[in-house]
Amino acid sequence: MEEKKKIESKEKRLNSYLSFDYMIGLIITTIAIITGFITRNNFFYKLSVIFLIITPVVGLLITLIYYIVKRQIKSILIIIAVLLILAASALIGLLNFN
């Protein structure tokens, strides 16, 4: 246990931010689904799916901001690449490209 405390992980703080983000995402999704079950309104179900999609994207943005603050150029470029691909998928979806 003491040794665990001694480890100075560079990304420990980032991990706790991400863990918090994912927890909030899950809570909001669960609330949206329960509200949907109670009200029988399809809007809340859609909202729950959208929140599930948003949660990892917010996680990526948090990671991007963290690395920008830490000035880790390589990591910044990698995350931007992932975000660009996700944006491309959104664009493909919106244009309904088949």
Add this chain to the structure above:
Amino acid sequence: MIIYLYLILIGIGAGFLGSIVGIGGGIIIVPVLSLLMKMPIQNAIGTSLVAVMATSISASRLFFKQDLTNLKTGLVLEIFTTAGAITGSILISYIKSNILFGLFGLLTLVSAYFSYRKNISYQKNNTVETACEGKFLEPNHESDGNNDFLKINTEGKEKYYDSASKQTAYYKVKNYPVGFSTSFIAGIMSGLLGVGGGFIKVPTMNLLMNIPMKVAAATSNFMIGITAVASSIIYLTKGLIIPDITAAVVVGVLLGGTAGSFTACRIKNKYIVIILMVILIIFGINMILKAFGLNLF
């Protein structure tokens, strides 16, 4: 209303078995929804993708807390996985249902084999202990000369704290090009068939990229969520995700996954693995038969 109850139960079953055996729920959800609930396979895949995403978010949260996820490696590989997922999601419009049934049937059979190897064969032959019992599941690391992650020389190496052995483990990630290609294939499978693809990524990371099993599993879990995002957006805009059905399955998967993770260490999973394997083989054969226009049930 009763249909939602069924869907929640399907989700609970998939989440429970998936977390005990260590496979994603998608491999169970798609056959059950398409074969038993008679849902079009494209919609079943869309539902499965969202369920897989929920499972990934739920599991990743815990892995982040334990500081096990290798974010940098995960993100580098994710570029290729996400690109593969988009390719798979676009391909689904061009591939006929019977081909999808055939592909998924094959995938189900392969998955049954990997479940057997991971949960029964390794334990029998390599006398390794499972993560639940407190040690790594590190097959063949001793024999293939790939076990330098535990050496003390820490220069340029990644590290994580292993709570079981109470020591810091070091490792150096190798063979990125292999990781890129398998990640792309895993992405295509995720986008096309609605599965996480962890059964490709985890062994690749562990055996070929020199990443310890615990870190590989955590990193794969993190990646699965982002990959599913890319595919889900396309499925959602194509109308292949039915929100109310998906929500019910997601609730079940989350409940089942939580229950499974609590009970996984307390029960002997040998019989559960055998039962699941039989189910997967039946589903796999039926899906392949369905590809040729035949039906078992």
